[in-house]
Amino acid sequence: MTTGAHLLDPILARGAAGHPGADDVALRRWTRGGRRGTRVREEVGYAELARRITATAAALAADGLAPGDRTLFSVRPRPQGVVLALGTVRAGATVVFVDPGSTPELFASRVAAARPSLAMTESLLYAVSRGPLRRLARSRGLLLPDYATLPVRHVHAGLRLPGVPWRSRAAGGLARGGGDTRALPPLEPDREALVVFTSGTTAQPRAVVHSAGSLLAGCDLLRQVFDLVPGDVVHTDQMLLGMPALLAGATWSVPADPPGRDVVTFGRSLAGVAGTYLVPADVTALLDAVEDGRVPARGPRVALVGGAPVTRALLDRATRVLPGTRWVGVYGMTEILPVAVVEADDKLAFDGDGDLVGHLLPGVVGRLVPVDDEADGVGELLLGGPSLMAGYLHDLGTDASAAGRADGAAVRATEHRTGDLARFTPDGRVVLVGRTRDMIIRGTTNIYPGLFEPRVAALEGVGEAVLVGVPQDDGDEVVVLVVTSSGIAPPGLTSSARPPTDVPTQVVLDADHPLVETVRAALPGVVDHDALPDVVLHASHVPVAGRSRKPDRAALTRATAPWTGAAGRG
Missing domain, CATH: 3.30.300.30 (ANL, C-terminal domain)
Incomplete structure (x- = not known):
């Protein structure tokens, strides 16, 4: 991948007229139904994906979305959600992921920190955040914010339901066009593109800011780990794990339900696919289903496992139950993903103390800072590289101009203190030995x-x-x-x-x-x-x-x- 490129460069290039892969399937969405429990709901080729992204960007710009603006985003990664997110980035604006399940206090503080001009929300969230459905959601532990009262412009995904603001634009309508594509800004890799809240206090929410260039660098590393080529299929509900498929010219297959909700249906869809991504708890549920006979013992070519410590016991069981799958542990964090990977066989053969997470991936640089009372050779791991975030939102400033409203250039961080205690093996592999701060x-x-x-x-x-x-x-x-x-x-x-x-x-x-x-x-x-x-x-x-x-x-x-x-x- 070209250094200094924008996340959208390879996707839009593949969808351009005359490209040999323009008619290949980029997105495939599954839904419930059919003899196997699911059926294909929608397929979008690369040419159509590029058209929808560009049309959505132009329509958003015509409605007043300017480069540097931020948009609250609460839409699932289905084709319409993917187009909305990438269309926002193409318009030069920033996607701000905000969890609708957070408390109203946290939600309000995060909205105040992001200062959005637009909210992109699923119609169902509008409906369940008001009236009788709000009480039903509250009884099930969801205290949803009232999206309709946010003092911003609105775009809704899905059918218009009661509760959707009457002036809200439909996502499908945006994708059909309605703006001048020639007026769109150039693709600038250093422009702010994504904000993800990870933690913090209500006074100062902690949010990670990524540029279009850092997102490309991280997603391209994952593409290399998957070893993806055109024609491959990646089956995942994770936005940042589906993007590597699009970068490779492969097909991103979006499941009807995530594995945490229906691991049996998810597992039955993995046979023959090139790759998927699972958190450890999902791996356990999948292996249980295979051993119980509810899921065939045919897994994907590659299964990346991350989001939590990947233990030897888990990988040992996984390689026994699904030996035809290449199991890979991924170490990373929102601030810089991925950092390192470890093959199951290597981790199982490691007999030292600590948690082996493997070699740093190409372009990722790391060093150790000594910590009091720790053994020699152990320190807090600091990381940097092209996939490193631009910084935290509160450091860059709540005004988008501090992160590049005028010229698209964000003030980049140079290193990230991980909070993980680590050491390096003689051959340069990273071994985690603890944490410097409390985190679950x-x-x-x-x-x-x-x-x-x-x-x-x-x-x-x-x-x-x-x-x-x-x-x-x-x-x-x-x-x-x-x-x-x-x-x-x-x-x-x-x-x-x-x-x-x-x-x-x-x-x-x-x-x-x-x-x-x-x-x-x-x-x-x-x-x-x-x-x-x-x-x-x-x-x-x-x-x-x-x-x-x-x-x-x-x-x-x-x-x-x-x-x-x-x-x-x-």
Whole structure:
């Protein structure tokens, strides 16, 4: 791939008139139905994809979307969603992914930080964020923001439903044209293209900003890992994992449902495809389905596994159950993805201490910064390279002009402090040995306890609140919330809920304590939907360690581990 190119360069070039691959299938969307449980709902060739992207960009520009503007984006990665996202980038604007399942407080702070001029939203989200359907969503743990009241212009994907603002533009209409394509800005690789919120406080949301060039560099590395060529098929519901297929001239196959929702149907679609991407928890569910006979023992050519630590036990089982698949562990993060990969055989043969994640990929550079009290040769891993983010939104400034509204040039970061403790083997491979900060990884979500613990601790009747992650065999983590009682019991709780005068050295945990149900009922209002704990426990006290007397998270992790089975789940 040409250095300094824009994410859209290879996609639009392949869709140009006269290109030999212009009629090849770029996107294939599946839906429920048919003898195998799914059928093809829609196919889009490269020429048609390029036309829709350009037409959408021109229509958005005609409606007032200017280079440097930001758009809130809550649309699934189906063909219409892909066209909307890439059309926004073609217009010189920025796609801002905002999780609709976050609390209204977090959603509002993230909107304020991004300062969007446009919201692109699925019609269903408008419908369920208002009226009777809002109450239904709330009863199922989704406290959705009222999208229709956002003081921005609107574009809706899908059929117009009740709740969609009457002046909202239909995504399908944009793709049919209506603007002057000659007025579109040139494709500038350094222009801001994507914002993804990962963590932070309500005062200063932490959001990663990528340029069109850094996105291309990262997606092209994934293309190389997959070893994709024209004619291959990648089956995934992940936007940034489907893009490598488009860069290669292959087909991005979009499943009817993600593996976390229906692993059986997803697994039945993998036979014969070139590649897919799974988080460790999805791998476990897929292997269970294969061993149970619900899914044929025919996997993809390549399966990338990431988003959480990829354990030896998981890869050992995967290579036994689906030996015809090349299993590859991926190490990376939102700030720079991917960083390193490790083949299953290499990881299984590694007999050293720590978690082998492999060689740094081409163009990625890393160094270690010593950390106090750590062994020689171990330090915090710092990373850089062409796929590195431009920076964090709060560093670049909430005004888009600080990130290049005028000339498209974002102020690039030069390194990223990963927070991971690592060492290098003599042959240059990276081995992770721990973390410098508290973070829980569940599925594809990074959960920062410090963001949510104060909110839980502020609930009536709660003294202290600590979130810990209990590692599982597949590398995923079960999220456990431990609470203690305050000195004043809330209504309905007896005085026995208060902490004992003499605090024992052994932590006593209780899943049936009255405070547990009270806290669990209040959690959707104070914790991000994706960060809701799997298990809630009451503790006699929170153990502390060190001179600072901070919560001993390691001790709590050990103490709560027996509760992370089915009996302990909330």
